[in-house]
Structure formats: C-alpha cells, structure tokens
Amino acid sequence: MAKQEDIYGDHISHQFNDDLAGLKEDFLRMGGMVEEQVGDAIDALIDGDGHRADEIRARDKQVDRLELEIDEEATRIIARRQPAARDLRLVISVIKMVADLERIGDEAKKIAKFAVSLSQEGQAPRGYVEVRHIGSHVIQMVRDALDAFARLDSEQALRIMKADKRVDEEYQAATRTLITFMMEDPRNISRCMSVMWVLRALERVGDHACNMAEHVIFMAKGEDVRHTPVEEAEKIVGR
C-alpha cells in the first residue's frame, strides 16, 4: 500500500493537489470527531453520567457544521476542477461518506439521550455487557473505515464488510437475551427497551462503517460493491 501514499498529490496543478488534500483532511477530522462521540456516549451510558451525555448532544452541532463545510468543498472542487477517474471517485465517495458520518453522529446523540434517561432511573439495567461489547466492536469498525480511507486500503475495507456480519449476529443474540429478561420480570421492560434502542443504534453505526468501507473499495477499485455479496466484493478486491 506504500505506493498509494500520495496518489492524490501528483497533479500538474498544485492547487488541485491542495484542494483534494484539504478535502481528505477535513473528512478525517470529522471522522475522528464522530468516532469519539460514539465512544463517549457509551461511556456516559455505562457510567450513568448524565452531564457528559449533555455535552455529547451539544457537540453534535459541530459535526453537522463540518458536514456542510465538506459538502461545500466537494461541490467547489467539482465546479472548478472537473475531476475525473480516481479524483472523481474520491470526491463522490467523500460526499456520500460524509452522510454516513453525520448519521453515526446522530446515533451517538441518540445513545447519549438514553444515557440521560437511564441515569435518572438509577440501577444499572441488564444488557450493558452487550452494549460494551458491540460498542467497542463498531467503534473499531469506524476507526478501521477511516484508516482504510486514509490509506485507500481495499483489503481493510473488505475486512470491515465481513465484520459487519458478525455485529449483526451479536445484535440478534443480545436482543434475544434482553427479551428473556423482559419475560422473566415485566418490571424490566421499560429499561430493557431503552437498552435495546441503544443496541439498535450501535448496530446502525456498524452499518454506516460498512457503507464507508464499500465506498473505499469504489475509490480504490472503481467498482461499486454496494448491494453485492461479500464474496463478490472479495473477488473485486483481489483483482
């Protein structure tokens, strides 16, 4: 992958190099911010820290602002540079992935909201082990997706697509466990439902990381692997 270090930085026009580098940089900055939001939201939930949860909800505004800035940057590049081939794929992918990042930010905000309400109810409900587990899993996926983007690493992207299947399975298993708790004692239902929503949000974060991975494969290989089975994507990446 070393040779791809600077594949967007060798145009005759230095200004074009700078434009693309700026776009990548801002995207990664937004990615880092969103990744942190998810981690903080899970911590706030598990620690029952309502104050921290409020901060997360406030920070979501910065994420939204960055989304607008990046879209504007991408639009400007298209208008002024008419990018083609890999440059075009970069710009188009950023426009789409930025939407995924923004959604991940929204999921973090949602988790933070449940952190506030659950902290007010006291007593840690069941299911936090699963939240911790799936949470660390999807945060790693987001981190890996950003990393794969930065290095244009389609093999890493493929691993994320595979990891998403495992997250889906873990989510199903956790749901079954929570249903069992609810059946054992109906007084658990309200809190278990909240945890279920949190798990659902985390599962969605995994889906968005997976979407980003698909775009990284498009950037690297020029083939759209959305809505294609992982085996098919594997063949494309192997080419």
Add this chain to the structure above:
Amino acid sequence: MNTMNSGLANKTETPEPAVLTPQEKPMDDAGLRGKTVGTPFADNAKFTLRDVEVFYGETQAIKGISLDIAKNEVISFIGPSGCGKSTFLRCLNRMNDSIDICRVKGTLELDGQNIYDPKRDVVELRARVGMVFQKPNPFPKSIYDNVAYGPRIHGLANRKSELDEMVESSLRSAGLWNEVKDRLHMPGTGLSGGQQQRLCIARAIAVSPEVVLMDEPCSALDPIATARIEELISELSQSYTIIIVTHSMQQAARVSNRTAYFHLGHLVEVNETNKVFTSPQHDLTESYITGRFG
C-alpha cells in the same frame, strides 16, 4: 499489407512527429505495442484497422494500432500532443497522401474494402469520409457556393432546385439555416468563427458522407459555439459515423460513445466513455485524464 508513398498536390500542414522525452522512453514500445486494453473491436465495424503503422521518413508516428470503428458511433481520440491521434485520423481518408515522406502500413478497410488500394479513387473516398478541421476554413466564396461546391463537383444535383434543396438541408443539419437563410450570397468568411465552423460541417455533409472526421473542431471556438457544435455532433450521429480528435477531455466525455487514448504512437486504451472517465483500465489513461501529465 500496403505501403503507400504518394505525393499529391494540395499540400496540408505536416503534423509534428512524436518526440520522446527521456522520462517517457521507458514506457515506450516494450510495454505498449499491440497491448491496447478495453474494447477496441466492434461487431458492426465501419472501419476495420489492423496493425496500422505510419512513418514520417525515419520517424515512426503510429506503432501498430488495431481498432474497429462501429457504424454510427461517435468515438473520440485523446492524448498528449504528438501522440499520433491526428496522424491516425488522417489515415482514414488518406489525408496523409499529401505528405511526401509519409508511409502507411497495415490493414485499413472501410466497409471491408481496402482504403489504400492503389486503384482506389481518393476523391470518392473523401466524399464518403468527410473532414472538418481545427480552424474553420470556408472557401472565399458565398455561403451558398461553399455548401454547393461538393455536390457540384461530384455531379450530385441535376437541377438548380435540387442543388438549392441540398444546400438548405445541409445548412439545416448543421444548425445554421436560420441564421444565414437571408444572406446566402454573402461571403462565407463574413460569418463568426462558430458559424464558419458550422458552415464547414454543412459543406462536409452536403455530399452525404458516411463518416465525418473532425480534427479539433472546437478549439478555436467560444463555449457557446462549442456547445452548438457538440449538440450538432449528437444529432449527426444518427446518420453518420463521427470520429473526433480533441484536446478537451470534457468534450470527449460529453460527446462520444467510446474514447480512445493514444500515447507515443500507441493506442493504450479504448473503452466506453463512461468507463474511461470514471475508472479507466490503464494507468497512463488515468494519469492523462486526471491531469497528472500531458
């Protein structure tokens, strides 16, 4: 296999032969000769071109190119200066015949018939394969006579009214009729650049060619005139095969069905235009269209 070496009158500018810079040399013959990637061949070929080589004296400008050009397609030739795209285009109606030192080898067929057959009537060939040049070059005659010139010398019209019809329909096809119908007898050179170029296109299509070759048809025109010509190209493609050499990659992207990328006398890649501009197969194509060299 044919070798042509003829010197006709009617001299045209000699295209610059490919000059290699030191950095480019390693990418030369070894890796590229005959290794065109993509889809160079077509089922309904108008032109069948195999192992085409062109020499200007000792310099080889085209180094073994094989390509089919399909009926009614619009194909763009792109590539850096000196890559051989204009030279290759000029082989298709033997415009290179007018250059003394130029030799063409290989198989070049139009509808299965050898273009370089010594017995071939070149005037008839050029009536079937018309050409539009970079600079609009109307004859110093009236608008009417510019368009009527071809039908007259080919004896296509028997009566004045027939000729009038041909002139009108050609000017209409070229999208110029409404602008000039009231001044058909004014000199063609009095028109604006874009109008002159459309006049040249009208002149080219007046003899009902099957193919129109365009060598940088818009490079001397403003964006509005360019848009008109491009609109015209897509209309003309209903009835003609159009081959266009252009330095504007956006133009190739806008008008053509297939795009062919030339590099140092080799045909590096031919593919659907969409593919070339979103995910080209060859690294050289990618570098060129994304502005990494050229």
